[in-house]
Amino acid sequence: MTWAFVVIAIAKTIAAFxxxxxxxxxxxxxxxxxxxxMQARIGPNRWxxxxxxxxxxxxIKLFFKEGLRxxxxxxxxxxxxxxxxxxxxxxAFAVVPFGHEVTIAGHRIFWTLTDLNIGILYFLAMGSLxxxxxxxxxxASGSKYPLLGGxxxxxxxxxxxIALGLSIVPVIIASGSLSTVxxxxxxxxxxxxxxxxxxxxxxxxxxxxxxxxxNWYIWSQWPAFILFMIAGxxxxxxxxxxxxxxxxxxxxxxxTEYSGIxxxxxxxxxxxxxxxxxxxxxxxxxxxxxxxxxxxxxxxWLWPFVWFMxxxxxxxxxxxxxxxxxxxxxxxxxxWLGWKRLLPAALTWxxxxxxxxxxxxxxxxxxxxxxxxxxxxxxxxxxxxxxxREAVVPQRHLGPRPITTSRGLDS
Amino acid sequence: MSLPAxxxxxxxxxxxxxxAVVSIFVANRLTPRRWTDVKVEPYECGIxxxxxxxxxxxxxxxxxxxxxxxxFDIETVFxxxxxxxxxxxxxxxxxxxxxxxxxxxxxxxYVWRRGxxxxxE
Numbered sequence: 003m004t005w006a007f008v009v010i011a012i013a014k015t016i017a018a019f020x021x022x023x024x025x026x027x028x029x030x031x032x033x034x035x036x037x038x039x040m041q042a043r044i045g046p047n048r049w050x051x052x053x054x055x056x057x058x059x060x061x062i063k064l065f066f067k068e069g070l071r072x073x074x075x076x077x078x079x080x081x082x083x084x085x086x087x088x089x090x091x092x093x094a095f096a097v098v099p100f101g102h103e104v105t106i107a108g109h110r111i112f113w114t115l116t117d118l119n120i121g122i123l124y125f126l127a128m129g130s131l132x133x134x135x136x137x138x139x140x141x142a143s144g145s146k147y148p149l150l151g152g153x154x155x156x157x158x159x160x161x162x163x164i165a166l167g168l169s170i171v172p173v174i175i176a177s178g179s180l181s182t183v184x185x186x187x188x189x190x191x192x193x194x195x196x197x198x199x200x201x202x203x204x205x206x207x208x209x210x211x212x213x214x215x216x217n218w219y220i221w222s223q224w225p226a227f228i229l230f231m232i233a234g235x236x237x238x239x240x241x242x243x244x245x246x247x248x249x250x251x252x253x254x255x256x257x258t259e260y261s262g263i264x265x266x267x268x269x270x271x272x273x274x275x276x277x278x279x280x281x282x283x284x285x286x287x288x289x290x291x292x293x294x295x296x297x298x299x300x301x302x303w304l305w306p307f308v309w310f311m312x313x314x315x316x317x318x319x320x321x322x323x324x325x326x327x328x329x330x331x332x333x334x335x336x337x338w339l340g341w342k343r344l345l346p347a348a349l350t351w352x353x354x355x356x357x358x359x360x361x362x363x364x365x366x367x368x369x370x371x372x373x374x375x376x377x378x379x380x381x382x383x384x385x386x387x388x389x390x391r392e393a394v395v396p397q398r399h400l401g402p403r404p405i406t407t408s409r410g411l412d413s
Numbered sequence: 414m415s416l417p418a419x420x421x422x423x424x425x426x427x428x429x430x431x432x433a434v435v436s437i438f439v440a441n442r443l444t445p446r447r448w449t450d451v452k453v454e455p456y457e458c459g460i461x462x463x464x465x466x467x468x469x470x471x472x473x474x475x476x477x478x479x480x481x482x483x484x485f486d487i488e489t490v491f492x493x494x495x496x497x498x499x500x501x502x503x504x505x506x507x508x509x510x511x512x513x514x515x516x517x518x519x520x521x522x523y524v525w526r527r528g529x530x531x532x533x534e
Contacts, residue, residue: 084433115421119418144455175496353514356507
């Protein structure tokens with residue numbers, strides 16, 4: 003390790019930390035604004051232009067609020083839990099490549115904190131560590147609602163952790179690498195260059211027609227992406243999987259007893275986790291920082307970063323959109339979805355991807371297996387829960403849905 | 414790729430940990446601390462809380478979920494090195510993993526049939 007390496011590492015760490023916190027603070031504002039818009043409200047508009055500084059004001063307020071600790075709580079565990087919840091979700095960002103590279107004073111600097119050869123495993127490991135903070139918070143509060151919330155939340159997170167882990171495996175098969183940087187690098191260029199299509203008359207022609215499309219993994223791996231997205235939303239405890247914070251049942255779940263800055267840390271951890279899940283989704287399926295460069299010359303190095311941020315923003319918008327749209331799942335339905343649908347679906351997709359990517363099986367067999375398995379899974383997933391199929395729901399006309407206009411609610 | 418690759422992670426751990434710990438510490442110094450008996454009672458919708466049995470264990474159902482998690486998460490971990498080397502292993506890798514997934518699938522079907530994955534009746 004040279005001095006230049008150390009200095010660059012320190013600078014990159016601070017930059018990544020500030021970037022992540024900045025995005026998170028903007029995300030809280032963004033979520034409130036978007037949800038307000040979807041509910042025909044105005045949302046925060048007092049502090050700063052468009053209410054941009056609202057989160058900062060809230061943060062400062064929380065900072066100066068009295069921190070309480072319930073009498074039966076375990077003091078040390080109670081104090082450690084918020085830190086244990088926030089730090090791992092921040093750490094997971096270390097392997098995300100958020101831009102290409104830039105040369106400063108002869109040093110080539112890659113826009114990622116570090117390029118681990120086990121990057122994806124590291125991301126999953128940090129996701130698993132995040133469960134500790136929640137379990138400890140629920141247990142240490144010495145109160146009933148946090149205990150129930152913490153236990154529920156941990157069961158949910160570990161259940162969806164499996165689906166999350168398995169949904170990434172097919173992308174790893176296709177890319178042959180666990181390093182996020184090389185996975186992104188493989189997604190450069192046009193879809194017409196994909197090897198899998200070479201020599202297959204029809205597919206080759208179609209790929210040639212759509213050669214303006216980038217070579218992202220989303221085209222071949224979209225089932226894996228759907229699984230990842232569902233599991234990712236559940237992993238971050240967001241609606242419709244926000245059971246741990248089901249306020250009608252559990253007040254605020256595991257952080258019921260937390261106030262002031264300690265609550266702010268939990269809150270921060272959850273939102274950072276959202277940003278990180280979005281960033282990993284962009285990295286694995288949507289080509290990371292790849293995107294068209296509209297003009298060369300000044301600001302070449304900025305394009306990748308801009309594209310990365312645009313993609314992450316679309317992901318975050320989806321998270322917010324889901325929250326505004328979908329009602330919360332019942333707990334047994336949640337476990338049903340995780341264990342009985344996502345897990346087998348992810349395993350099937352792994353087998354399908356493996357078969358398609360085996361070079362020494364004749365190609366037409368491979369695509370035959372692919373088609374049959376794929377149709378089977380679609381049919382099986384579409385079957386739904388037998389308990390639901392048997393229930394007879396009387397169909398009746400409920401009248402037109404309320405339609406929002408710029409003036410407010412019209413029905 | 415060697416140990417220096419982990420150096421930035423160490424730095425980020427220190428930075429994130431310090432951020433959390435220092436902000437809690439500073440907030441503790443700056444905020445008022447006027448605790449009363451009512452304030453430090455565990456929250457229970459405004460009624461006088463019922464005493465909870467000290468440090469009770471978690472419900473057994475969650476224990477079962479945790480056990481299943483360990484089984485399937487280890488499966489996931491095994492799949493990663495296999496997935497990285499898949500294109501080199503070719504049909505041999507497919508057969509190997511097919512056997513592994515097959516054995517695990519048998520266990521999965523068994524757990525399903527025995528009702529291990531049912532949450533509520």
